[in-house]
Amino acid sequence: MKNPVMTASGTFGYGVEFADFVNLEDIGGIIVKGTTLQPREGNDYPRMVEMASGMLNCVGLQNKGVDYFCEHIYPEIKDIQTNMIVNVSGFSIDDYAECAARINALDNIPAIELNISCPNVKHGGMAFGVTPEGASAVVKAVREVYQKTLIVKLSPNVTSIADIALAVQDAGADAVSLINTIMGMVIDIEKRKPVLSIATGGMSGPAVKPVAVRCVWQVAKAVHIPIVGLGGIMTAEDAIEFFLAGASAIEIGTANFIDPTITVKVANGINDWLDRHGCKSVNEIVGQLDG
């Protein structure tokens, strides 16, 4: 990886949407929109609501399905010279495995991020992500058919994220990424109705950062595989917090909406910070909390 900065799924499209603003090849990795075996229309509008220092969304995995991805989108992005990673979601173990197997066949996709943690679909990914047994079963099935780098994305909406991370590691994951959005709800008090079409949605943005840092720190103590940290990162300093908590790479999500050039700014800012602190690489600070 050129640098430890990647884009979070669902916030950066397929990368090409941002090509006017940043050189995509200056980003360590681009994790594209959640992809499912079958096409999905997603949830009804309204799908987003703003809050102080963040937002909630309930997009609901709208995408054209993995076959469309392979035929029409992959050719458009396969020559972008960085790690193009596909975020895979599903509704059954077979769905996940089948989807992963089809992406395994694409030469220029070096990794997938398995989303077992989407809060915005009924009976969807999160059902697997909330118990160690469920998480383990999905990861095992995917591991059998998927030979490249397998990153598993974890939900913070659980009692013990470290237990899930351990189960996922034991089932064969190469890395974990966390956190996905935190389930929340906003009510329009005049209409006495939830603002979002499905009532609840996933919170993201700077408001969730302390929760994310805490999760990374807990998971880092439990597993030995690499951790990708995300949740509310807006600046290089935010990213450094994640490294110190135990992440060796990070993803930037909602911040892309505020500044479409944020990825490159954070990547440069991380280098500056490391220089100022006499460090040669991020590895020197991963998990290096004092005391």
Add this chain to the structure above:
Amino acid sequence: MKKYVKDLMVAAVEFPHECYVLLKLTDSEPLPEMLPGQFVEVKVEGSPKTFLRRPISINYVDRENNQLWLLIKKVGEGTQKLAELKVGDKLNLVFPLGNGFSSVQEKGEKVLLVGGGVGVAPLLDYGKYLKDNGASPVFLLGARSKSDLLEQALFKAIAPVYVTTEDGSEGEKGFVTQHTLLEKERFDRISVCGPKPMMMSVARYAKATGTPCEVSLENMMACGLGACLCCVEKTVKGNVCVCKEGPVFDINDLTWNI
């Protein structure tokens, strides 16, 4: 069309009405190509409650003075903050976004431009474009009362303007769809921007008279770039992003019950 993220400088701040502000922005370089009906996403500084950028239509592009105009209605904290900007301040924009209104289809075509409230904003630029390119635009503008009618002199300098106000203080009393112009004349096509109920009633008129009609939608947006899929509208082709495939849609592509 290439998109930019850029700090523009506030060259003028005008208050056509206590609830509105007109920001005239400029840059040291010539402003990029923009189409009428496209919009910008502005970053609001100094308002902790305003986290996301705010989508605002391109009101007018004054090439002579290298100015981009934004006509903004104060409805909440973000737009209030924008109204507090001073000459010389910087405003960060992501632009130009969206598809824009249809280009001229035929020389001399009669195009009715219907605007309500702050929805008149993009019609100024569009009307100018149509006139400059050989079409014959006609404006039909609606407002609550006379003082809510914005940029009237500028509209009149481009094309004939018909007006309705809800209280009858200017033009005909009532809503735009009740204007007698619609009974007397037929148009080659119609473009509308305004509150959704108004756009729906104009769409109904268009359908009844067999006139092609496009509307400019204002769904809530996050990225403005077609990346987050938050701003979708149901269409005959499924859910599509208003920020990218729109904001302008042919009414036949929407699933409105009209």
